[in-house]
Amino acid sequence: MVLSLVSRQWKSIPAALFFGTRPFRSQAALDALSRASEEKIPNLVLYNYPSFSGAFSALFAHLYHSRLNLPCLILPFSSVEPLRVDDFLVEGLEICYLLDFVGPKGFALKLSQFMNRVIVFDHRKSSLPKIPPAEDSPENLTFNIDVEKSSSTSVYNYFSTKLAEKKLPCGEVKNLVNHEIRDRLEMVLKYMEDGDLRSWSLLDIKAFNIGLDEWRSKLNCITNPYLFDQLLEIDSMSLIAKGKSYISSRQDAANKLLDKTFKVRLGKGFYGECLGVSADGNADLSDEIGKALSIRSAAAGLRISAQMKKEAVLILKKTL
Known part of the structure; x- marks a missing residue:
């Protein structure tokens, strides 16, 4: 459109109306x-x-x-x-x-x-x-x-x-x-x-x-x-x-971390299991890591993936 x-x-508006205190x-x-x-x-x-x-x-x-x-x-x-x-x-x-x-x-x-x-x-x-x-x-x-x-x-x-x-x-x-x-x-x-x-x-x-x-x-x-x-x-x-x-370099960096995945039991297993990875110091790669973990979790029959940092779950992604 x-x-x-x-x-x-045409409507005339006096110029004086536009003046005021000038900020930075x-x-x-x-x-x-x-x-x-x-x-x-x-x-x-x-x-x-x-x-x-x-x-x-x-x-x-x-x-x-x-x-x-x-x-x-x-x-x-x-x-x-x-x-x-x-x-x-x-x-x-x-x-x-x-x-x-x-x-x-x-x-x-x-x-x-x-x-x-x-x-x-x-x-x-x-x-x-x-x-x-x-x-x-x-x-x-x-x-x-x-x-x-x-x-x-x-x-x-x-x-x-x-x-x-x-x-x-x-x-x-x-x-x-x-x-x-x-x-x-x-x-x-x-x-x-x-x-x-x-x-x-x-x-x-x-x-x-x-x-x-x-x-x-x-x-x-x-x-x-x-x-x-x-x-x-x-x-x-x-x-x-x-x-x-740039995308390739980030994926390569993420892949190095993904070689060290492990299973995480959520709520002592009550909420199921997911794949996790220690990503301490690599939070900027969370998107690449999260997507890859989701795919691997799905392939392993798990429903969610987790990215771990100092033993805390940072990302939970459902794989439907």
């Missing part, structure tokens, strides 16, 4: 907003942080504005001590994109009172209640909520189409991404979407997510000025290979 809300009503903010973000005001930068992009879909969406906004030489300020937006509406009451800002998030209830609506246009992208069903009724939405506020497509894919399509529609001298057509990396990038988006929508249908999706997760600490474009170049280099096959290696 794609939801785009555009109405033709990222000084770097505030400084960037101050410089944007001095330089009269009209385009503002806020992306969900630390979200991969948000970061890739910001990448596509960056590519679009770069291709057309349009000045643009891109900032991460975190739900932890987030930037507030009054932080954006700076001279020169005209268009604001909220990528992979809707923001607190009323956030986008308030931005639309002093921005020429506010455009929102998200894919989460939980965002739907935050969207104001059509009759309360001004014509310069647009919500693009597609619960069947990840935000990064929607934003990629949006800016690709928007760029293709631009009339350039000599009939030149600019592409958002170069042909040599397009297929690789779109495969990354496909895997990300599988995780964002909780489909888990693609082969090796678990390994992909494990490999991708190491990038999470690098998704702040303020502290990592090379973020967008790095995102363009990400390859799904490399991430899957890293994920598989």
